[in-house]
Structure formats: structure tokens, C-alpha cells
Amino acid sequence: MARRKTDTGASLARERLLATASDLFYREGIHAVGVDRIIAEAGITRATFYRHFPSKEDLVEAYLGVEDANIRGAFTAAGGMAGEPRELLHLVIEGLADDVSRHHTRGCPFINAAVEYPEEGSAVRERIAGHRAWFRGTLESLLAAADAPDPVRAAGELVLLRDAAMVGGYLDGWERVRPAFIAAATRAAGLELVGADADRAVGT
């Protein structure tokens, strides 16, 4: 059964390991999930684990790398299907809302990881900082392209609101948080709503 590879060239065991660990880390927390749990649920052996990742922390970093890649992918996908910058901003806000309601119901993987890794400058924290810097920068240029009066401040507000949406969706339930998020986000992005537009955006 050795050297089995997926079509992308990666090892099958490694992919199962990473997928299982990602799921467990997100749902139950990083420190709370031991290596024994991971290898048992992934159906691999200890040796295979340490062949692909020198330590558990390397696996954690890979987990955050996957999350980062997923979000960046969603952004470029949205960018491909939207023409006008203002339309893309709408897509981003709705995409965020959809993501929180469907996939990220246990909060933000990066915020959660940061809670468990208080040491500033550690490898995990650097990954988190990198992700957040990319997100903020992307929003800034997007808002600048949409002729926002103050892109830096508006991007700051949208970052704020995304964090809040993920945390609030986890702790208070998304249906309760959604209206406040949509209202605040569209206002922050300078996409004021009138009439039919407002109904469409706020409704389910």
C-alpha cells in the first residue's frame, strides 16, 4: 500500500491525515486533540505521522495553510464572476455571511488558533498575522477600486465585522447576528441600500 499518490502528486495518507486533523482542530480545539486521536481517526500510524510532519505544530501550521488557501481561492473565484468593484464588494459580504452560516460555525480558525497560541512571534502566530494582513490589504484595494472615500478606515471596519460575525455566529447563533452584520457591513463599505435592494440583502 506504499507510495500511493493522489492525482495532484501528494500522498494519500498525508492528505487523510491533514484533512482529519483540520476537522478535529477546528471542531475541538488544537491543544484538546492529541496525536493519538488524530492517527486513530485518520487510520494511519504514528510513524507515518512523523514522516510527513516533524512535529504536531508543523501539522497545525499546515492546517492553517489549508484554511488560508481556501479563503484566498474563494476570493479569486468571486473576483472572476463580478465585473464592477461595488458588485464584488456585495459578493464578498454575502460570501462571508454564507461561509459563517454554512462552514465556519465554530468561529474563525485563525482567531481560535491565536487563542491557543499566546506567544507573539511564534510560527503559528506569524501565519495568522500573514493571513490577516492579506485580508485587510485585499479589502483596502477593493474599496479603493470602488472609489470609497476612506478605503483604509472602511477596510478596518470590515475586518472588524468579519471577526465579529464569526465569533457571534458561533456564540449567539447566526440568525441572531446576521441582520446586524449585513447592516453594519453594507454601511461600512459605503453600499447604502434603498428599497428593493435593502429587502433582498437583509432577507433570508
Next chain:
Amino acid sequence: MARRKTDTGASLARERLLATASDLFYREGIHAVGVDRIIAEAGITRATFYRHFPSKEDLVEAYLGVEDANIRGAFTAAGGMAGEPRELLHLVIEGLADDVSRHHTRGCPFINAAVEYPEEGSAVRERIAGHRAWFRGTLESLLAAADAPDPVRAAGELVLLRDAAMVGGYLDGWERVRPAFIAAATRAAGLELVGADADRAVGT
């Protein structure tokens, strides 16, 4: 040295234990801090620990109880020194900002605890839910008293923004988050700013 009590009637060792644990839990995380660490830094013995708290989780609950009491105390204090509801709203927003910049620089104790306790309905999660319900309800009645057009939605936005401010202050630095928070919060509360007021609120 037994039965030493503070003027409030509580045990000295217990207070030292709770204070030390609170500090460690907040700064380094709950699962990351072991009982050995706590008793060593508090300067007490294992037996004393388990005399006052049946288990570590009871200590965690007490820690959240202290945080909850502190915040409620700050609220009633602010309520005592403000006359008009709109003035009190301003005080609350500024108090929140001050708290994030001075004391809660490692995020929100409740959010952080929730990250480490994924099990819905557990005692810790119940405490968190209770605190959040109180906070939301307090804001709602405060906004209603200030004649806000939609107190429920506005309170929802302010809850969102407090969560975001604490997370953002931790991960991005408060100086970067502050302007966005002040702007979004005053707008959400319906306290639009003009001229000198705006300068005063946004400035350091």
C-alpha cells in the same frame, strides 16, 4: 497560618489562588496552564486547591465569574456618573475602548474560554452565554432609554463591535483598530458626530 481571612470574609489562600489562576488563564490559555503551575505561582499546596475547588473546571467557572462581576461593576459605576442615556452610551463606548487598550489586551476572556470549551451546554459555556445575554440585554434597554429607533438591532451591532474590538485589539493592535471601532460604534448607537465632538471622540 490557618483560617486567615480577608476583610470581606473570604479565605486569603483562596483569593490568591483565584487571582493567580485568573491571570494565568487569561494570559496563557486554560488548557495550557496546569494545576502544578497554578499552585506553584499562587504559593499554596495541592490540598488547599482542592479544598476550595472540587476540580479545575470549578476554578475556571470562578474565574469567569470574577470577570463577569468586574464588567457588571464597571457598568453600574458608569451608570452612576452619567445622567442622560445618550451620555451613558458614550461613556460605555469609551469605557469599552479604554478597557481593551489597558486591561484586556489578550482578547475577551469569555470568547477565549469558548474556544477551549466547544461542548455546547457545558457549565463553562452556560456561564459565557449568561454573560453575553446580560450584556446584550443591558445594551438594549440602554438604547431604548436613549430613544434609539431600533434598540434590538443597534444592540446587536454593538455586541458585534465589542467582540471585534477585543479580538482585533489582540491580533492587530489597538491603535489600528480603535478608529474603526469608534466610528462604527457611534454610528451603530445613533450618536452621529459633528465638528468638535468628532475630534474629541476619535482623537487619543
Next chain:
DNA sequence: AACAAGACAGACCGATCGTTCTACTTAACC
């Protein structure tokens, strides 16, 4: 056919986890 590499199987390491226990001392209350 030979070899290298990836995966399996499982024992084993020291350290730490949260918790329980016994034994002794000190201070406060009746």
C-alpha cells in the same frame, strides 16, 4: 531481479495531566 521508499504495527520513552491521599501544623472559636 534489486533496491529505495512509503506505510503498517506496536513497543517504549520521560514528562505532564488532573486527582487523591496521608501526615503534620497552625490559628480561630466555644
Next chain:
DNA sequence: GGTTAAGTAGAACGATCGGTCTGTCTTGTT
């Protein structure tokens, strides 16, 4: 002044932590 509760000191519990090691087997490449 004796009882009792609250403190100190420290050994010990089983379980789990992350990590290492020695093998064997299978597969793909050459």
C-alpha cells in the same frame, strides 16, 4: 483548653501528552 477547620508538605495514582525507535511488508522504479 480542647475541638475543628484551614493551612503546609509531599508521595502517589492512572491516564495521557508529544515523540522516538525497531522492525516488517508492500509498492513503484530502475
